[in-house]
Amino acid sequence: MSRNAVTKALQEHNSFLIVTHINPDGDALGCQLALAKVLKRLKKTVYLFSEDKPPAMYDFLPGIDKIKVVTDETNIKFDAAVIIDCPSLDRIGRASELITNQLKVYIDHHPGPKHKKSINLRDSKSSSCAEIIYDLCLKMNQKIDKTIATLLYVGIATDTGFFRHPNTTSASLLVAGNLLDAGANAHEVSKKINQNYSLKRMQLLGLALKNLKLYNNGEIATMLVSLNMFKKTKTLPEDTEEFVNFPKSVKSVKVAVLIREIAKGKSKISLRSDKAVDVNLIAAAFGGGGHKQASGCVIKGSLKYAEKRILVQIKKGLKK
Numbered sequence: 001m002s003r004n005a006v007t008k009a010l011q012e013h014n015s016f017l018i019v020t021h022i023n024p025d026g027d028a029l030g031c032q033l034a035l036a037k038v039l040k041r042l043k044k045t046v047y048l049f050s051e052d053k054p055p056a057m058y059d060f061l062p063g064i065d066k067i068k069v070v071t072d073e074t075n076i077k078f079d080a081a082v083i084i085d086c087p088s089l090d091r092i093g094r095a096s097e098l099i100t101n102q103l104k105v106y107i108d109h110h111p112g113p114k115h116k117k118s119i120n121l122r123d124s125k126s127s128s129c130a131e132i133i134y135d136l137c138l139k140m141n142q143k144i145d146k147t148i149a150t151l152l153y154v155g156i157a158t159d160t161g162f163f164r165h166p167n168t169t170s171a172s173l174l175v176a177g178n179l180l181d182a183g184a185n186a187h188e189v190s191k192k193i194n195q196n197y198s199l200k201r202m203q204l205l206g207l208a209l210k211n212l213k214l215y216n217n218g219e220i221a222t223m224l225v226s227l228n229m230f231k232k233t234k235t236l237p238e239d240t241e242e243f244v245n246f247p248k249s250v251k252s253v254k255v256a257v258l259i260r261e262i263a264k265g266k267s268k269i270s271l272r273s274d275k276a277v278d279v280n281l282i283a284a285a286f287g288g289g290g291h292k293q294a295s296g297c298v299i300k301g302s303l304k305y306a307e308k309r310i311l312v313q314i315k316k317g318l319k320k
């Protein structure tokens, strides 16, 4: 569906719920806040909700305190729900309970279904939803001020791994350049995100790196993080953001896997690949999803069990 259907819906409705996926990342949060700012300018009522508290590393995002966590007391009325950066409602957690018969507007860059009775703006060629929101701002003749520029720049920069991942295109760089012209500061954003680690986090990384293992003649790398490691270093699951890039940095590696124990008998997997393997398909085999080169899923079982299962699936993918 065209961007016009989305801008029309945004202009014609008066109150909005803007939600995004569980464990929100820089793209999800940046887009939620940037779109909220534009809609408020248009005198709309906007509610921002998230299943999980945004990670502390994004505390610097202007307006981040406006994003509330869904609780039993949450009771809001709105005309339309905008669902950003996730292909379906099962990725937004309890926020889905807030949506009944309101119009649903999906804005996403993951491959996914076309939802009935909804507006679907799905562009898997975009590096990030931020690139799409940027287009929508231009279409609605909305000025990209310094705040919006910073929020959208954070979205593009984090989803492309600061312009290193395979989803980086000339469009991502052109839009990012325009956002810098509009007031975003590349160095400041990078410093806040990439040079803002606690000692505890580095200690957790040290423990995780000790666990880095290669399989399949070095084509697959796994890194395991246990509940015990979190406990030992007094860290949180959000402290593992970007860890998967370490196994991915080994020369021979085509598929990198980070496996975190999120509860006893529950393992969260992050997958990264180059063009060689579609890791979205691999995650989908376990009920997860994502992009061709970056995906995730949850496997019920211990770290070792999850590693065994995912390795079998990746080896199949490498043979294709």
Ligand code: 5GP
Pocket (backbone or CB within 6 Å): 021, 091, 110, 269, 270, 271, 287, 288, 289, 290, 291, 294, 295, 296, 297, 298
């Ligand atoms: P990450 O490894 O950074 O958590 O996620 C990489 C990509 O995979 C993101 O686009 C994220 O939305 C997606 N993803 C991660 N975990 C899951 C999951 O459990 N289910 C689905 N459908 N997508 C996931």
Ligand code: MN
Pocket (backbone or CB within 6 Å): 027, 028, 085, 109, 127, 128, 129, 159
């Ligand atoms: Mn995204």
